[in-house]
Amino acid sequence: MEKKKRIVVLGAGESGAGAAVLAQVKGFDVFVSDTSSIKDKYKEQLDRYGIAWEEGHHTPELILNADEVIKSPGIPLTAPMIVELRKRNIPVISEIEFAGRYTHARMICITGSNGKTTTTLLTYHILKSAGLKVGLAGNVGKSLALQVATCDYDYYVIELSSFQLDNMYDFKANIAVLLNITPDHLDRYDYKMENYVDAKFRIVRNQTEDDAFIYWNDDPVINEKLSKLTLKSQRYPFAETHEPGTQAYTDHGELTIDTPEETLTMKTDELSLLGRHNLYNSMAAGLSACLLNVKKEAIRKALSDFESVEHRLERVASVRGVQFINDSKATNVNSCWYALESMKTPVVLILGGKDKGNDYTEIEQLVRDKVKALVFLGVDNSKLHAFFEGKVPYITEARSMKEAVDKSYALASPGDTVLLSPCCASFDLFKSYEDRGDQFKACVRAL
Structure with a gap:
């Protein structure tokens, strides 16, 4: 009997778990490995289809014997296991x-x-x-x-x-x-x-x-x-x-x-x-x-x-004449540019997070023209300070979303907009941009 082709899936999120199910349905020998912990719903899905999996580490001998590897989009090509697979000419493809x-x-x-x-x-x-x-x-x-x-x-x-x-x-x-x-x-x-x-x-x-x-x-x-x-x-x-x-x-x-x-x-x-x-x-x-x-x-x-997308220029609430807008999905400078460009009132802007090599010159003029105060919400805000110091009337920092919302509200006047459009990834203080946006909305609604 011919040996089944072995498919190894690296990463067991939505993409990886789905790829594993398809591989199993199509008759492959399937194994799933994730260096992080796997969410319960994906474990249940893998178990339901009888797919072997591991979490918290990669076992090389269970991966390097693959005929083909499907990798999660979040795993960079520089990850040691991907480097080793490519050295051995084992094809690495995407779920798509x-x-x-x-x-x-x-x-x-x-x-x-x-x-x-x-x-x-x-x-x-x-x-x-x-x-x-x-x-x-x-x-x-x-x-x-x-x-x-x-x-x-x-x-x-x-x-x-x-x-x-x-x-x-x-x-x-x-x-x-x-x-x-x-x-x-x-x-x-x-x-x-x-x-x-x-x-x-x-x-x-x-x-x-x-x-x-x-x-x-x-x-x-x-x-x-x-x-x-x-x-x-x-x-x-x-x-x-x-x-x-x-x-x-x-x-x-x-x-x-x-x-x-x-x-x-x-x-x-x-x-x-x-x-x-x-x-x-x-x-x-x-x-x-x-x-x-x-x-x-x-x-x-x-x-x-059509109803707008959550976390993208999402109107949250108006509190005593101050409009709060959740644009947490703005994880790069150009997204923030679009948000600022659409603003018609003075803005208190919440910026910051994990910088991905950002160049803030793209939003500099819009910030000068429209932003009355900046609130930096990140673990390391030194790059933001270096760029924006002296360009807006007021700059402050926050270490939590509650602090950022409270400070922004205090800085805003009736008729102003508090805009969360961070320019950066969320992973320094939050689980995801959704988590960041959800916390923002919860803090605004608690004002």
Whole structure:
């Protein structure tokens, strides 16, 4: 009897546990290893499918005998076990790559430094509202691999980070969406912007002339890269104003989406999402839906009734005339730029966390123009102090979310906005950006 091919999964979160289930269903010899502790719900899932697992460490002899390894996006390529696997020429792939082998569903894949979660959820909302059999996967929703193993969808809308794109090789996006590229996660890319750009552009890998590439036409980084690339896929650029070749644009308060099969128009003030960045997100989602031949009426309705994403410019409460906004998902400088750009009142800004090689010059002018006080919320705020000292009237520090909210409230006047838009990752003081945002909301509601 032929020996079963051995698949080892490193990391047992949503992605890894889902990949393990799919591998088991497809008849592989499966083993899961995680250097951290595995959440109970994933242990139960693995046990239910009879999958062997370990937590708290890696056992080399149970991993280095793999025929192929599926790694969690959070594990860097420099991790010792990954280095050892590559030395031995054992293929290391992503969960998305693995799942793509076992489905013929059409893939709508979305990446970008900012806006990808909103655009993914909005695209999913349009397709689901239109009655399509569609799954939501990647950084949001359930693991793609788990859905491929247990569901029967015709379409998947997938949010892809650069980390997930890193280990994709044969996977193909039928519709690839690239919203923007600004410096982020440079600590994972040898502090070289070109490495990060290359990772993002893996989203168009393997596309043919039957596939579509949707992108922001005014992004200089995207345009520079496109000038050096030969793409087979059809291009669908979008922009705020009508420029030659753009397929989605606005003019005199009207949004136009123009594809070979369809032209859709609607008033921009009918869009449920506010702000310039959300206009781009709506264009990208609308273009994807038009290319999938969703009826215009269904697209218009979904673009106008979509509810915003939690932790992204989320209005929390107004306390004695002070508006509190949770933008905890702003883990890079460009996200904070979008948040500040949409502010119409004086701002008390809460910044700080784990710095990922940030350059704060991008927000300097907006901070000077709109921010009356800065509250630094991080373990080490020295870089923030060095950059912002003398640029705003008042700067203070906080060591907990309660202290940050209390100080911000004290610094704000009626009519001001307290904005949590940290620019940084959350892992120095919080479990995740969700935990940071949830604590912010709880502290605001307790005022």
